[in-house]
Amino acid sequence: MNGTVIEVNRLTKLFKSLRAVDDVSFKIYQGEILGLLGPNGAGKTTIIHMLLGLTTPTSGEIKIFGLNLKKDRKKIIQDVNFSSSYVSMPLSLTVKESLRVFARLYGVRDKEKRITELLKIFEIEGIKGRTVRQISSGHQTRLNLAKALINNPKVLFLDEPTASLDPDIADKTRSLLKSIKKDRNISILYTSHNMKEMEEMSDRIIFLHRGKIIAEGKPEELIRSFKRKNLEEVFLKVAREEKE
Amino acid sequence: MKFHRCIALFTRHMYLYKRSIPRLLEVFYWPLLDLLVWGFITIYFAQFREKLPGFVTYFIGALILWDILFRSQQGISVSFLEDVWSRNLLNLFASPLNPAEYIFSLMVVSVAKLVIVATVMATLAWILYSFNIFLIGISLIPFILNLIVMGWAIGIMTTALILRFGQEAEVLAWAVGILFMPVSAVFYPVSVLPSFLRALARLVPASYVFEGMREVVAAGKFPLSDLLRSSGLNAAYILFALLFFNWIFKMVRQKGLLVKIGE
Numbered sequence: 001m002n003g004t005v006i007e008v009n010r011l012t013k014l015f016k017s018l019r020a021v022d023d024v025s026f027k028i029y030q031g032e033i034l035g036l037l038g039p040n041g042a043g044k045t046t047i048i049h050m051l052l053g054l055t056t057p058t059s060g061e062i063k064i065f066g067l068n069l070k071k072d073r074k075k076i077i078q079d080v081n082f083s084s085s086y087v088s089m090p091l092s093l094t095v096k097e098s099l100r101v102f103a104r105l106y107g108v109r110d111k112e113k114r115i116t117e118l119l120k121i122f123e124i125e126g127i128k129g130r131t132v133r134q135i136s137s138g139h140q141t142r143l144n145l146a147k148a149l150i151n152n153p154k155v156l157f158l159d160e161p162t163a164s165l166d167p168d169i170a171d172k173t174r175s176l177l178k179s180i181k182k183d184r185n186i187s188i189l190y191t192s193h194n195m196k197e198m199e200e201m202s203d204r205i206i207f208l209h210r211g212k213i214i215a216e217g218k219p220e221e222l223i224r225s226f227k228r229k230n231l232e233e234v235f236l237k238v239a240r241e242e243k244e
Numbered sequence: 245m246k247f248h249r250c251i252a253l254f255t256r257h258m259y260l261y262k263r264s265i266p267r268l269l270e271v272f273y274w275p276l277l278d279l280l281v282w283g284f285i286t287i288y289f290a291q292f293r294e295k296l297p298g299f300v301t302y303f304i305g306a307l308i309l310w311d312i313l314f315r316s317q318q319g320i321s322v323s324f325l326e327d328v329w330s331r332n333l334l335n336l337f338a339s340p341l342n343p344a345e346y347i348f349s350l351m352v353v354s355v356a357k358l359v360i361v362a363t364v365m366a367t368l369a370w371i372l373y374s375f376n377i378f379l380i381g382i383s384l385i386p387f388i389l390n391l392i393v394m395g396w397a398i399g400i401m402t403t404a405l406i407l408r409f410g411q412e413a414e415v416l417a418w419a420v421g422i423l424f425m426p427v428s429a430v431f432y433p434v435s436v437l438p439s440f441l442r443a444l445a446r447l448v449p450a451s452y453v454f455e456g457m458r459e460v461v462a463a464g465k466f467p468l469s470d471l472l473r474s475s476g477l478n479a480a481y482i483l484f485a486l487l488f489f490n491w492i493f494k495m496v497r498q499k500g501l502l503v504k505i506g507e
Contacts, residue, residue, distance in 0.1 A: 054337055
């Protein structure tokens with residue numbers, strides 16, 4: 001593992017009286033996939049939104065590439081990208097047009113070459129002329145991932161990226177993400193409700209519960225510390241304790 | 245401000261207009277319908293032209309100019325809603341695009357849109373009613389610019405309110421522009437209004453534009469004072485609208501509302 005790419009210190013987000021994120025600190029290293037795990041409302045997506053500068057923290061500090069996000073967001077965000085299953089590309093644009101728009105937004109050089117490369121990587125060349133509205137949700141997810149890689153980011157935030165994919169495409173996507181991470185040494189912050197996927201993808205996992213970090217470590221370490229057989233059982237234990 | 249990011253957003257909307265039927269209706273259908281209904285009313289009333297000289301010019305000219313203001317406003321607020329409806333807003337604001345570039349791009353989109361709308365309406369007015377809006381003269385240009393700026397100010401304010409109050413407030417994109425119509429002296433002079441509305445009309449830049457246009461038609465004089473008043477008010481309003489948007493943008497990031505409207 002190389003140097004620190006993201007450093008989060010005592011991050012807190014209050015929505016009125018609700019502590020969505022409560023005094024959270026963690027680091028992400030270069031070339032690492034860090035999984036954020038937790039039941040709905042644990043604060044995973046809020047953390048990603050704060051790391052992107054879309055939501056302002058109530059307190060705490062975020063440093064990416066050694067720069068303070070509050071002061072240097074412009075510089076930082078040029079080398080960051082994200083994909084979420086809850087966010088879509090412009091529905092009336094074709095697959096290729098929407099990638100062109102984002103290539104321009106990120107100031108990508110040799111746009112057409114990069115777009116052709118990504119269409120090929122995500123196997124969506126055949127639908128490049130179809131509008132986003134016309135393509136399946138699986139294709140939309142792949143398009144979102146292609147957008148997320150358009151600027152060759154050094155950091156990638158992926159919020160449930162395989163949520164609407166069939167097992168075959170989800171498996172291909174995971175393999176692809178792992179190979180991209182390996183080839184380009186990029187750091188990825190990953191959330192998913194698929195526990196097998198989290199075990200497979202993450203080098204390290206942070207377990208969140210009611211906005212707080214309750215456990216942190218490699219997947220096998222977490223399983224051991226909760227005395228369970230797999231990550232899914234760990235998740236169920238925490239989620240059910242919450243309901244009780 | 246980075247030009248390539250503004251071009252990116254402008255291109256995004258031009259791609260949309262290329263194939264979106266609802267958006268094309270906005271450019272062609274509604275202006276055409278306005279022109280047909282109000283144009284024929286004008287023809288009917290034109291029989292009283294001896295009592296009211298320049299009536300056709302007033303009415304159809306006013307209609308085209310009002311549409312310029314309305315489309316200028318919609319060019320901002322409906323273009324913003326387009327990104328909300330597409331659930332694309334977060335992709336945009338997670339990119340290096342900043343709010344100033346976003347608003348500037350939408351201003352350019354609105355100009356492109358209203359150039360098309362105005363051309364369509366002016367051509368139709370000429371074909372259907374032999375009305376040539378350019379006969380009003382070159383003095384029309386600064387007045388048109390004022391209508392565009394007022395449309396921008398309303399559009400930016402409306403967009404800020406939708407950001408703050410969410411999609412339930414999207415009706416404002418159509419309602420707020422129309423709200424200014426009664427006090428903009430579009431089809432009648434400010435003097436016919438009751439005194440409290442007259443006072444209100446004096447704060448609306450468009451009222452000076454339409455009064456000025458009537459003076460050009462009736463007396464052939466260029467109403468410089470109307471233009472200056474309109475420009476002064478517009479300068480204040482656009483500045484206020486930009487500051488208001490900036491304030492609301494910071495607020496929605498703090499309250500976590502940007503991500504709610506974007507998902």
